[in-house]
Amino acid sequence: MIDMEISSEQRQIVDSVQNLLADALPYDRFVPRPTPVPNADRAVFTQFGELGVFGLGLAEASGGVGYSLVEEVLVARECGRFLVSPAVVATMIGVHVAHFAGDRSHAEAMMRGGTPVAPALAFAPAATHFAGKYHLADAEGAEWALLWSEGGLALAHRDSWHGAQNMDSIDSTLTLTRVAVKDIMPPLRVPAANGLWRRAQLLVSAYLTGLAEAALDDSVGYAKVREQFQQPIGAFQAVKHRCADMLTRASVAWNSTIFAALTDQAEGPDADFQAIAAKILASDAAFRNAAVNIQNHGAYGFTGEHHAHLFVKRAHFLDRFGGDATYQKRRMLAANAPSSDAERSSPVDGLAG
Amino acid sequence: MQIEFTSEEMAFRAEARCWLRANVPAGERPIHSDRALDIREFDLEWQRKQFEAGWAGISWPSEYGGRGVSLIEQLIWHEEYARAGAPRAGSCFVGLSHAGPTLIARGTPEQQAFHLPRILRGDTVWCQGFSEPGAGSDLAALGTRAEIDGDELVVNGAKIWTSYAAIADYQELLCRTEAGSRKHSGISWVICPMDTPGIELRPILTMVGPNDFHFCQVFYNDVRIPLANVVGEVNDGWNVANATLGFERGTGFVADQIQNSELVERLIAMARGRCGLDGLSPAIDDGDFASRLAMSRAEMAGVRAMTYATVSRAANANPGPEGSLVKLFFSEASQRLRRLGVDLLGPEALELSSDAGLTTPYLRSYAASIGGGTSDVQRNIIAERVLGLPRAPRP
Numbered sequence: 001m002i003d004m005e006i007s008s009e010q011r012q013i014v015d016s017v018q019n020l021l022a023d024a025l026p027y028d029r030f031v032p033r034p035t036p037v038p039n040a041d042r043a044v045f046t047q048f049g050e051l052g053v054f055g056l057g058l059a060e061a062s063g064g065v066g067y068s069l070v071e072e073v074l075v076a077r078e079c080g081r082f083l084v085s086p087a088v089v090a091t092m093i094g095v096h097v098a099h100f101a102g103d104r105s106h107a108e109a110m111m112r113g114g115t116p117v118a119p120a121l122a123f124a125p126a127a128t129h130f131a132g133k134y135h136l137a138d139a140e141g142a143e144w145a146l147l148w149s150e151g152g153l154a155l156a157h158r159d160s161w162h163g164a165q166n167m168d169s170i171d172s173t174l175t176l177t178r179v180a181v182k183d184i185m186p187p188l189r190v191p192a193a194n195g196l197w198r199r200a201q202l203l204v205s206a207y208l209t210g211l212a213e214a215a216l217d218d219s220v221g222y223a224k225v226r227e228q229f230q231q232p233i234g235a236f237q238a239v240k241h242r243c244a245d246m247l248t249r250a251s252v253a254w255n256s257t258i259f260a261a262l263t264d265q266a267e268g269p270d271a272d273f274q275a276i277a278a279k280i281l282a283s284d285a286a287f288r289n290a291a292v293n294i295q296n297h298g299a300y301g302f303t304g305e306h307h308a309h310l311f312v313k314r315a316h317f318l319d320r321f322g323g324d325a326t327y328q329k330r331r332m333l334a335a336n337a338p339s340s341d342a343e344r345s346s347p348v349d350g351l352a353g
Numbered sequence: 354m355q356i357e358f359t360s361e362e363m364a365f366r367a368e369a370r371c372w373l374r375a376n377v378p379a380g381e382r383p384i385h386s387d388r389a390l391d392i393r394e395f396d397l398e399w400q401r402k403q404f405e406a407g408w409a410g411i412s413w414p415s416e417y418g419g420r421g422v423s424l425i426e427q428l429i430w431h432e433e434y435a436r437a438g439a440p441r442a443g444s445c446f447v448g449l450s451h452a453g454p455t456l457i458a459r460g461t462p463e464q465q466a467f468h469l470p471r472i473l474r475g476d477t478v479w480c481q482g483f484s485e486p487g488a489g490s491d492l493a494a495l496g497t498r499a500e501i502d503g504d505e506l507v508v509n510g511a512k513i514w515t516s517y518a519a520i521a522d523y524q525e526l527l528c529r530t531e532a533g534s535r536k537h538s539g540i541s542w543v544i545c546p547m548d549t550p551g552i553e554l555r556p557i558l559t560m561v562g563p564n565d566f567h568f569c570q571v572f573y574n575d576v577r578i579p580l581a582n583v584v585g586e587v588n589d590g591w592n593v594a595n596a597t598l599g600f601e602r603g604t605g606f607v608a609d610q611i612q613n614s615e616l617v618e619r620l621i622a623m624a625r626g627r628c629g630l631d632g633l634s635p636a637i638d639d640g641d642f643a644s645r646l647a648m649s650r651a652e653m654a655g656v657r658a659m660t661y662a663t664v665s666r667a668a669n670a671n672p673g674p675e676g677s678l679v680k681l682f683f684s685e686a687s688q689r690l691r692r693l694g695v696d697l698l699g700p701e702a703l704e705l706s707s708d709a710g711l712t713t714p715y716l717r718s719y720a721a722s723i724g725g726g727t728s729d730v731q732r733n734i735i736a737e738r739v740l741g742l743p744r745a746p747r748p
């Protein structure tokens with residue numbers, strides 16, 4: 001059976017997250033007063049924890065909510081839409097890393113939202129171990145960093161961040177810290193073979209998709225109300241067609257991400273392939289929609305008063321998390337193509353049976 | 354047809370190169386921040402230096418104090434200017450390339466005698482008050498009012514996106530002097546001293562950085578300006594504003610173009626020198642980077658050829674709407690190039706002030722397809738005025 005529709009139960013999860021975000025983290029938290037400041041999103045992490053955001057995909061027996069990757073993907077997408085600190089995604093993944101590494105108490109603390117995890121963007125994502133240079137995003141107040149390389153995923157406690165150096169961030173709402181990690185193999189880690197990296201990759205893709213979708217919503221909203229030459233600019237074919245292209249890209253990104261998540265759930269042999277394709281498409285959609293959204297807003301879109309620029313800047317961060325587009329494209333060619341003989345012989349039913 | 358420089362032009366190039374190499378300011382141009390005065394002083398100081406050596410107003414006729422050189426020599430000057438790494442005109446741009454030429458074309462002898470030397474000498478900064486919250490692409494929809502009261506204008510309304518308004522002495526202000534007039538008629542071009550009572554500024558942050566207050570919203574509350582400050586006829590401002598649009602006839606952005614050509618070469622060198630993803634082979638071995646670098650190199654060569662063609666046409670005839678072709682192609686090609694720069698830089702691109710200095714100009718490049726008429730507007734001009742395609746229906 002193929003069902004890529006959101007169920008009513010999943011809709012409820014999305015709605016409750018949307019309600020919390022709309023209430024606690026509206027875009028106007030980014031209005032410069034008079035200059036922008038780093039975000040304070042981690043203040044609502046415990047509320048996320050209470051809502052079950054961080055343990056969503058972990059089995060109930062392990063202290064989680066008992067849903068799957070698909071529900072996590074739905075939530076990560078909303079976080080992208082609301083430009084929530086990407087530490088939310090790293091924390092969602094961090095819970096799984098701690099769990100697989102057998103550290104139940106740290107996994108539980110992360111699920112409660114009390115110990116945020118900062119995404120660590122590797123300078124050399126192709127390394128097969130974890131030692132090396134990283135950029136941490138939003139590390140202030142974080143307890144852990146989520147390291148990601150071809151070796152898999154690992155958690156580095158803040159005590160193990162060496163030579164931390166705060167840099168001027170391209171995104172003033174997101175602090176940027178350079179650190180070095182010396183552990184080749186930190187104790188809390190999950191090897192790549194485990195496949196957890198796919199879950200991480202799809203949460204990142206979902207966040208990127210959320211950026212692309214929010215940029216689209218902004219553009220469509222503005223194109224209906226902004227008037228030039230006595231008509232809404234959305235009446236001009238140039239603007240209208242750009243919006244149509246934005247939806248097309250966002251839709252490709254979303255469907256690829258959810259398709260990859262379902263393939264992963266079904267333990268399809270092409271799970272790697274799909275996870276790589278999803279990241280490439282989501283990243284492309286985020287970058288291009290973000291740029292077009294600025295263009296559609298004219299000079300207003302170029303200001304620091306509108307949040308349009310943050311879609312571009314967040315795309316740069318998330319693109320690097322787990323390896324940027326150049327790296328993903330190389331992996332795309334190296335991955336095995338989905339074989340046609342498997343023909344998806346009802347893997348879901350197979351699993352159930 | 355030929356592309357060869359005369360011996361006089363080559364001598365001019367040598368002279369320009371020699372002076373520029375020796376005199377280009379050493380320090381970085383400060384960014385436009387809360388310490389806005391730094392940037393004003395920096396730009397004016399550089400203008401004064403050029404003035405003292407006789408290079409100010411390269412495109413201005415000599416009877417108005419300019420250098421009065423030919424179009425080809427202007428082109429050469431801008432090329433050498435960029436190659437020497439000279440700072441952009443910045444806050445002096447509007448005075449030198451727009452307000453000054455407008456006064457030359459349409460100003461009274463008194464207006465010319467007062468303002469032109471001050472612009473050239475590096476005494477005054479001008480800004481451009483054209484766009485309004487409701488009038489961007491549709492500039493003729495502007496609604497800032499100016500009522501004539503005796504020998505004064507009384508201005509009320511608001512402008513927006515006025516670059517360098519916070520450090521400018523004068524503004525070229527377009528306002529509606531005939532109540533209820535339609536569109537292009539009833540507008541006047543006014544010299545507005547920025548210290549006139551009733552003017553208030555609201556600095557606006559750009560997306561470039563946390564201190565980049567590049568432009569302002571400008572509010573006018575019963576601002577009284579002498580009627581003698583109107584340039585050209587009252588109600589003829591639309592024509593006055595357009596009188597100088599082709600003043601430099603294609604040479605105005607040559608320095609930016611050359612800078613981008615040099616950037617391509619720098620990025621190629623960087624891609625040869627830096628290791629790519631595997632940490633072993635240089636980034637240029639990556640097929641995608643190699644292809645984008647090659648394309649950017651070709652595109653910048655194309656931009657230069659377009660500019661030469663524009664200048665050659667302009668030497669014989671008034672420039673037409675063809676300038677939009679260069680603007681459209683250049684702004685989008687430079688955006689691709691700037692993006693390539695940060696992609697090549699990799700992790701450090703997230704650092705706003707990395708040593709490579711590629712991130713800030715990358716962010717700034719988002720404005721290239723908006724400021725000075727958006728790419729959509731350029732396409733409309735090309736389609737309707739160059740190609741003669743039917744105009745879109747207007748309500």
Ligand SMILES: Cc1cc2nc3c(=O)[nH]c(=O)nc-3n(C[C@H](O)[C@H](O)[C@H](O)COP(=O)(O)OP(=O)(O)OC[C@H]3O[C@@H](n4cnc5c(N)ncnc54)[C@H](O)[C@@H]3O)c2cc1C
Pocket residue numbers: 226228229233236237238239295296297298299300302480481482483484485486488489490491513514515516517568720723724725726727728729730733
């Ligand atoms: C960095 C920067 C500096 C600037 N400095 C100055 C300055 O010093 N002085 C000054 O006066 N102005 C300045 N401007 C303003 C600039 O001239 C305007 O931004 C520009 O004209 C576009 O107007 P707008 O921003 O209102 O966008 P809008 O006109 O609202 O455009 C919004 C979107 O609609 C599209 N659109 C509008 N009309 C059409 C159409 N007919 N067909 C198809 N698409 C259309 C546009 O292309 C754009 O994508 C500056 C702008 C920038 C970005």
